[in-house]
Amino acid sequence: MSADTAVPAPTVxxxxxxLRQLAWRRLRxxxxxxxxxxxxxxxxxxxxxxxxxxxxxxxxxYDFDATALxxxxxxxxxxxxxxxxxxxxxxxxxxxxxxxxxxLLYGARVxxxxxxxxxxxxxxxxxxxxxxxxxxxxRWDTVIGRGTDLLxxxxxxxxxxxLSPVITQRLVAMGLAPDVARVFYLIIVFVFFxxxxxxxxxxxxxxxxxxxxxxEASVAIGAPTRRILFKEILPxxxxxxxxxxxxxxxxxxxxxxxxxYLGVGxxxxxxxxxxxxxxxVRFFTVVPxxxxxxxxxxxxxxxxxxVFGDAVRDALDPRAGRG
Amino acid sequence: MSxxxxxxxxxxxxxxxxTRDGVVSAVNGMSFTLDAGETIAILGESGxxxxxxxxxxxxxxxxxxxxxxxxxIRYRGTELVGLRERDYRQLRGAKIAMVFQDALSALxxxxxxxxxxxxxxxxxxxxxxRQAKAAAIEVMSHVGIPDPARRFNDxxxxxxxxxxxxxxxxxxxxxxxxxxxxxxxxxxxxxxxxAQIMDLLKELQRETGTGLILITHDxxxxxxxxxxxxxxxxxxxxxQGNVDEIxxxxxxxxxxxxxxxxxxxxxRVGRLPAIPGLPPNLLAVPPGCPYHLRCAMxxxxxxxxxxxxxxxxxxxHHSMCWRAEEVYAGERVAR
Ligand SMILES: Nc1ncnc2c1ncn2[C@@H]1O[C@H](COP(=O)(O)OP(=O)(O)OP(=O)(O)O)[C@@H](O)[C@H]1O
Ligand SMILES: [Mg+2]
Numbered sequence: 139m140s141a142d143t144a145v146p147a148p149t150v151x152x153x154x155x156x157l158r159q160l161a162w163r164r165l166r167x168x169x170x171x172x173x174x175x176x177x178x179x180x181x182x183x184x185x186x187x188x189x190x191x192x193x194x195x196x197x198x199x200y201d202f203d204a205t206a207l208x209x210x211x212x213x214x215x216x217x218x219x220x221x222x223x224x225x226x227x228x229x230x231x232x233x234x235x236x237x238x239x240x241x242l243l244y245g246a247r248v249x250x251x252x253x254x255x256x257x258x259x260x261x262x263x264x265x266x267x268x269x270x271x272x273x274x275x276x277r278w279d280t281v282i283g284r285g286t287d288l289l290x291x292x293x294x295x296x297x298x299x300x301l302s303p304v305i306t307q308r309l310v311a312m313g314l315a316p317d318v319a320r321v322f323y324l325i326i327v328f329v330f331f332x333x334x335x336x337x338x339x340x341x342x343x344x345x346x347x348x349x350x351x352x353x354e355a356s357v358a359i360g361a362p363t364r365r366i367l368f369k370e371i372l373p374x375x376x377x378x379x380x381x382x383x384x385x386x387x388x389x390x391x392x393x394x395x396x397x398x399y400l401g402v403g404x405x406x407x408x409x410x411x412x413x414x415x416x417x418x419v420r421f422f423t424v425v426p427x428x429x430x431x432x433x434x435x436x437x438x439x440x441x442x443x444x445v446f447g448d449a450v451r452d453a454l455d456p457r458a459g460r461g
Numbered sequence: 462m463s464x465x466x467x468x469x470x471x472x473x474x475x476x477x478x479x480t481r482d483g484v485v486s487a488v489n490g491m492s493f494t495l496d497a498g499e500t501i502a503i504l505g506e507s508g509x510x511x512x513x514x515x516x517x518x519x520x521x522x523x524x525x526x527x528x529x530x531x532x533x534i535r536y537r538g539t540e541l542v543g544l545r546e547r548d549y550r551q552l553r554g555a556k557i558a559m560v561f562q563d564a565l566s567a568l569x570x571x572x573x574x575x576x577x578x579x580x581x582x583x584x585x586x587x588x589x590x591r592q593a594k595a596a597a598i599e600v601m602s603h604v605g606i607p608d609p610a611r612r613f614n615d616x617x618x619x620x621x622x623x624x625x626x627x628x629x630x631x632x633x634x635x636x637x638x639x640x641x642x643x644x645x646x647x648x649x650x651x652x653x654x655x656a657q658i659m660d661l662l663k664e665l666q667r668e669t670g671t672g673l674i675l676i677t678h679d680x681x682x683x684x685x686x687x688x689x690x691x692x693x694x695x696x697x698x699x700x701q702g703n704v705d706e707i708x709x710x711x712x713x714x715x716x717x718x719x720x721x722x723x724x725x726x727x728x729r730v731g732r733l734p735a736i737p738g739l740p741p742n743l744l745a746v747p748p749g750c751p752y753h754l755r756c757a758m759x760x761x762x763x764x765x766x767x768x769x770x771x772x773x774x775x776x777x778h779h780s781m782c783w784r785a786e787e788v789y790a791g792e793r794v795a796r
Contacts, residue, residue: 354521356580369572
């Protein structure tokens with residue numbers, strides 16, 4: 139038999155690469171992705187080694203420093219720009235004199251931990267539930283659909299404020315320190331209110347994927363449902379999942395700020411970016427740098443996440459142009 | 462599993478779909494048998510129930526809307542209608558496999574072709590990843606994919622249409638099924654490639670003795686490949702028999718119309734040019750013969766139930782028509 143000539147593959151050079159290799163290769167060629175990825179890695183490293191870095195510089199997020207404050211101005215930072223100096227590179231917090239750089243670095247730990255953990259758990263829960271609703275359909279879909287409707291219709295902020303003491307106390311009773319308990323409370327809350335969005339998104343995708351012929355073909359080769367869900371459908375969901383993750387990371391940090399502002403977020407003395415943002419608003423007119431510091435940090439991380447997320451999504455699409 | 466009777470026997474199969482507008486009677490008493498090594502072509506206009514019949518045999522009808530109220534499908538004597546999903550899964554791929562019309566949509570866009578061919582070995586053959594890869598490369602080369610080892614990790618979009626169809630065929634014949642259903646396997650392809658794919662199917666069939674059910678619009682393909690033809694209309698077989706027989710002497714006005722409607726055998730016809738009129742609405746199939754509204758020579762009984770009997774006009778040649786004998790005898794089917 140004579141073979142019909144294969145279309146001169148537009149991607150001859152990438153022939154023989156697995157999707158992971160292909161994606162990796164594409165990412166390495168994407169300058170934006172490289173910069174964004176480097177920034178993210180740096181931020182995560184800084185967060186990880188915050189205690190080490192701060193002690194090397196000789197700063198500490200918890201120590202009050204009255205000398206940097208001016209009692210005559212109502213304990214605002216004595217110097218300009220939040221009293222920036224060699225001793226306090228980014229200035230100090232009004233009223234307490236705690237070092238802002240140290241709080242920023244420690245805050246990164248807390249904020250990123252909350253955001254990353256919540257997003258991962260939400261992604262898993264939302265994806266699994268969404269896949270079940272979309273693929274099983276019928277009663278499953280109805281029950282899950284109603285459930286997500288209910289959760290999405292909830293007055294979330296109100297619930298958050300109302301439930302905060304109850305759940306935090308539970309967690310403390312289970313042996314967690316109060317500030318750690320708050321961190322877990324926030325994660326629980328973000329997952330609880332976050333998964334319905336994702337479940338809906340995934341459900342919609344699965345509904346259309348399910349009708350695609352390759353799923354039918356997979357059924358026709360006798361593949362069990364589990365395999366169809368995870369080998370056929372899931373690989374087609376990476377793109378929306380990555381978009382979701384990149385969008386919700388910053389949303390969660392912002393939500394954490396809102397909650398801190400409302401008094402149900404991270405509690406003293408633990409710093410977080412959200413809490414710094416919330417606290418700084420009151421002092422914006424007198425110490426604008428206090429707001430700009432966590433604001434800039436958040437902006438950089440959010441921006442890097444978006445650039446990187448876009449690049450990963452494109453890199454993971456086998457149909458997308460050149461290698 | 463008893464080994465009696467033909468390889469596959471479909472008898473009086475009915476398939477209904479519940480839809481928003483009512484019940485669609487997509488298949489209304491389809492019958493045929495298939496022996497090992499044999500090719501039967503199922504022919505008919507769009508909507509005549511060819512694909513639904515294939516889905517019924519594969520057991521992949523949409524479980525929420527489709528029912529089989531009547532009829533039987535036997536594979537080597539085992540009844541498939543009502544078979545438990547778990548048992549059905551053992552048959553699919555391994556014993557009964559299906560080549561889909563459009564390989565591009567039947568292959569997962571984000572999984573490499575090699576992985577997809579290996580899938581069959583992994584799912585059904587209980588092989589390790591490495592064994593499955595070796596087996597997949599072998600079967601890919603067998604269906605004429607050049608340099609399969611190098612192209613193993615390529616994605617469906619990097620293949621030409623013909624190569625993609627070969628990939629699908631490789632997947633489907635991997636476990637040497639005894640029944641292979643090919644639902645319009647070449648309509649999405651160029652004419653020259655069509656011929657190659659048909660040759661490939663034919664050759665594979667010769668090697669393995671697979672029974673092939675070929676669903677097609679392409680009468681040219683039918684003539685060269687099939688042993689027997691079943692002509693479907695509104696979910697029924699109108700005429701069935703040996704290919705050469707039917708090409709020379711039809712015993713049913715519908716088949717006559719169908720064959721007349723091809724201008725030239727080698728001209729490419731994606732969809733058959735229509736016989737005047739439309740097939741009946743399957744939401745309300747009229748009584749009597751489903752073709753009476755378009756038939757050139759209807760008589761009174763055609764308009765009333767029961768539907769005409771399946772008359773044998775020659776050994777192995779049957780037609781569902783009150784006037785089968787007359788048509789077979791060469792009476793002109795006037796327009
Ligand atoms: N899932 C379904 N729900 C409702 N009706 C359906 C469904 N699948 C098929 N049908 C109906 O059954 C009838 C037969 O469809 P089928 O796909 O078997 O036609 P076909 O002979 O394969 O046509 P084609 O040549 O266009 O592929 C059509 O009227 C179609 O609308
Ligand atoms: Mg069809």
